[in-house]
Amino acid sequence: MNHPAPQPRRALRSPFAPIPLAVLILVAGIGNAAAQTASTPAPVPAATEANGMAEVIVTATKRSTSLQKTPIAITALSAATLADNHVQTMLDVVQLVPGFQATSQGDHGVTTMTLRGIGNDSAKTQYADPEVASFVDNVYSPRAEGATALMFDVEGIEVLRGPQGTLWGRNSTVGAVNIQTAKPELNSRAGYVEGGIGDYHRYGMRGAVNVPLSDTAALRFAIVHEQHDGYVDYQKFPGVPVEQQRAAYLAAGxxxxxxxxINPNDFAVGDRKYNAQDQSAARVSLLWHILPSLQWNVAYEKFSDRGTPSANLMQTPRAGQQHWSTLSDSAPWIERDSHNVRSRLSWDISPDLALHYIAGFSKYKGTMRFDQDGGATVPTSIIxxxxxxxxTTTDSDYRSQSHEVELQSTGTRTVDWQVGLYYGGEKNSIRFDIPIMEGTKDSGKVAWQGSFIQPRETVDSSAAFGQATWNVNSQLHLTGGVRYTHDKRENVGGRAYTWRGNLNAPGIPLNPSIDPRTHAGLQADVPGNDGTFSGSKVTWLGRVNYDLNKDNMVYASVSTGYKSGGTQDRGLTYQPETLTNYEVGSKSAFMNGAVKVNNALFYMDFKDFQFNSPVNFSDGGRGLSIENAEGAEVYGLESEIAARLSPDDxxxxSVALLKTKLGALVAGSNDYTLPSPCVAKPEFERCLDVTGNTLPHAPRFSATLMYQHTFRLNNGATLVPRVTAHYETDAELSVFNLGPEDRQESWASADLGLRYQNKGWWVDAFVRNVGDKKVKTSAFNGFGPWLAQYKPPRTIGINTGIDF
Structure with missing residues (x-):
């Protein structure tokens, strides 16, 4: 069955359009300005250690510091590491970072992240905030679709573990991910282009070029396109004898x-498959040394997604059917576009003082459709x-802006300090439809349906912060930091229009052409979703680190994290979430730096832990419920070892040990078959006491091993085979801990690669998930049989490219 074409879209009129236009106007005048500006020295090459390994520089403290001298649990992934592991999205990053998990949620097609056992699978709508904050070039990205959808022309990724609220701010409760894009370089005319093919009709290409404009300015253009067919085949309707259908039909009234x-043509057969990729992005960046002491980096980026969502699949396929298949009568689509402007203006006021202004603007708009029931059961008749x-997301529109001013000391000082001001704002709107039919889509009878319309959901967050490090001597360093944050969230005009069973109403499922406000069978829920939340919080950091010698450092810290409260369906509010993190760690180098070992031992104590879930209310309504658990406890150990065994090896x-425990909470969810009626919380139709349960996506032990060897050929070329192996113990998939189906059992997988390089030209072949493991990332049984979403199956491919 072919789905109706999406409604015509109005041309996007971004309020930020003058910014990229201004960039182009500036470019025209830079050549004249260059004649009046002193030349800037060439960049200093990265430091190289005695063993030939490049020193890793990170920006976790909002300064450029050596990874081994930075007293924070950080995983730094270079551009080479990302390329070797074929990282395209955040889902590809997770196994490279200890204690990191990410899932792709099908009904919104977004990526949600979990770090140290804490995450938010519902952080895919305008209501729910993530626990792990995403940044691109230090600019906060509230919507993960654009920021992490395609990793292209990336200089590196830093994953900061533990609360990062003092310096990084919003929603970095348990960590932050900062993606650094490749910046233009002065006096350089260089670039690269590459392309690749693979199974599932995979095709990809990407490239970048650096163009000098003058001695003080340069542009960089980057582009990417990745596509492959869906992994999920469509099942044909298995057929039910007509007389059986008639009997079932009459029995159903x-x-x-x-x-x-039943018309077999009502089921999707030739449509685009689920789990398909079709994504493109482009970025133009400008670096301009306006003065020797004044530097501006600004970039405009456009991202488009025309793929399909991930499918809900039966954990135990019906007889005669394959695992990667579904009986679907909802052909999927995604149509998403985002525009982003990111800017950093840096002024070296003096040799001891620097001022930075970091700003970001984004606009996202999209629609999508998704088969929630996953063909769990076969209809016995049309009803x-x-x-x-x-x-169906009929319309989704998100706009955000952020502004941060930082004043910091520079150079070698007894006290290193920085202070700053921050403002972030969001304006969101969405219409989200959920039609439910008994039997089949086009001929069945309405079981329930609702349209959720949020015309104006706003967030305003402002903060002031400061942090200082007292270098008592060359070995002892004491750090303290504090941040004051004020948040206001408001929902204006939000309504849920739900089914009231009017016999005179048309018994057809909701679709984008239906106005739910005038539909005879729908009524606005009372009360509506109007509501306001306002609150503030002070978070702080205390840390001591001591350099035992030039190769060994230890540190200990106590830090607090905070995630704002807010409004939810029915105008209700929920409370802020806070935590205190206690951590000790070490960073060491052995064998003249050829072996580096970094460890972190931590304990996190949460208060008012936020839990989100879609629920059925006892009065027949539905909505997203956000509750505060009494708390949660998480403790664990992380260790990372990097070794250069020889010049060619x-x-x-990386290893993570983790233990989690949820505080007092009675939770509801319509995704699961839970006890009914709900006595503990009468407002819910179904609920379960989950106090003391293990948190989802938190394996007790996980490890990743990567090894590569370089063969040096006679013609000067190199051949580098590599292997990445990953292992995890079993992990729960929800707070309900409902048994084997609601759990991913212990699993192991491996990725293989082989790269040939001759000067600037290279070929790279790879196999991912060699053993074709079926790894669940979510599960539910609200339709009877257990369904799940999965990591991708085995994929193979080959890329080739040239640097120039």
Whole structure:
């Protein structure tokens, strides 16, 4: 069955359009300005250690510091590491970082992240905030679709573990991910281009070019496109004898004269498959040394997604059906576009003082459709035997801006300090439809349906912060930091229009052409979703680090984290979430720096832990419920080892041990078959006491081993085979801990690669998930049989490229 074409879209009129236009105007005048500006010295090459390994520089403290001298648990992934592991999205990053998990949620097609056992699978709508904050070039990205969808022309990624609220701010409760894009370089005319193919009709290309404009300015253009067919095949309707259908139809209350058999053509067969990729992005960046002491980096980026969501699949396929297949009567689509402007203006006021202004503007707009029921049951007639449920984002519009001013000391000082001011604002709107039919989509009878319209959801967050490090002597360093944050969230005009069973109403499922406000069978829920939350919080950091010698450092810290409260369906509010993190760690180098070992031992104590879930209310309504658990406890150990065994052999190992425990909470969710009625919380139709349960996506032990060897050929070329192996113990997939189906059992996988390089030209072949492991990332049984979403199956491919 072919889905109706999405409604025509109005041309995007971004309020930020003058900014990229201004960049182009500035470019025209830079050549004249260059004649009046002193030349800037060439960049200093990266430091090289005695063993030939490049020193890793990170910006976790909002300064450029050596990874081994930075007293924070950080995983720094270079551009080479990302390329070797074929990292395209945040889902590809997770196994390179200890204690890091990420899932792709099908009904919104976004990526949600978990770090140290803490995450938020519902951080995919305008309501729920993530626990792990995403930044691109130090600019906060509230919507993960654009920031982490495609990793292209990236200089590196830093994953900061533990609360980062003092310096990084919003929603970095348990960590932050900062993606650094490649910046223009002065006096350089260089670039690269590459392309690749693979199974599932995969095709990809990307490239970048650096163009000098003058001695003080340069542009960089980057582009990427990645696509592959979906992994999930469509099942044909298995067929039910007509007489059986008639009997089932009559038993379900159908009128004999109106009976007609199920039309097999109502099921998707030739449509685009689920789990397909079709994404493109482009970026133009400008670096301008306006004065010797004044530097501006500004970039405009456009991202488009025309792929399909991830499918809900049966954990135990029906007889005769393959695992990667679904019986679907909802052909999927995604149509998303985002525009982003990121700017950094840096002024070296004096040899001891610098001022930075970091700003970001983004606009996101999108629609999508998704088969929620996953073909869990086969209809026995057009009105019986199965529940059909579809999720459609009819319209979604998110706009955000952020502004941060930092004043910091520079150079070698007894006290290193920095202070700053921050403002972030969001304006969101969405319409989200959930039609549910008994039997089949086009001929069934309405079981329930609702349209959730949020015309104006706003966030305003402002903060002031400061942090200082007292270098008592060359070995002892004491750091203290504090941040004051004020948040205001408001929902204006939000309404849920839900089914009231009007017999005179048309019994057809909601679709984008239907106005739910005037539909005869729908009524606005009372009360509506109007609500306001306002609150503030002071968070702080205390840390001591001591250099035992030039190769060994230890540190200990106590830090607090905070995530704002807010409004939710029915105008209710929920409380802020806070935590205190206690951590000790070490960073060491052995064998003249050829072996580096970094460790972190931590304990996190949460208060008012926020839990989000879609629920059925006891009065027949539905909505997203956000509750505060009494708390949660998490403790663990992380270790990272990087070794250069010889000039041609490199090995790295990351290990994470984790233990989680949820505080007092009675939770509801319509994704699961839970006890009914709900006595502990009468407002919910179903609920379960989950106090003391293990948090989801938190394996007790996980490890990643990477090894590569360089063969040096006679013609000067190199051949580098590599292997990445990953292992995890079993992990729960929800707070309900409902048994094997709601859990991913212990698993192991491996990725293989082989790279040939001759001067600037290279070829790289790879196999991912060699053993074709079926690894669940979510699970539910609200439709009877257990369904799940999975990591991708085995994929193979080959890329080739040239640097110039």
């Amino acid at each position: 159908g009128a004999a004269a109106a009976f007609r058999p 019986s035997g199965a529940k059909w449920q579809e999720h 490199r090995l790295s190992l």
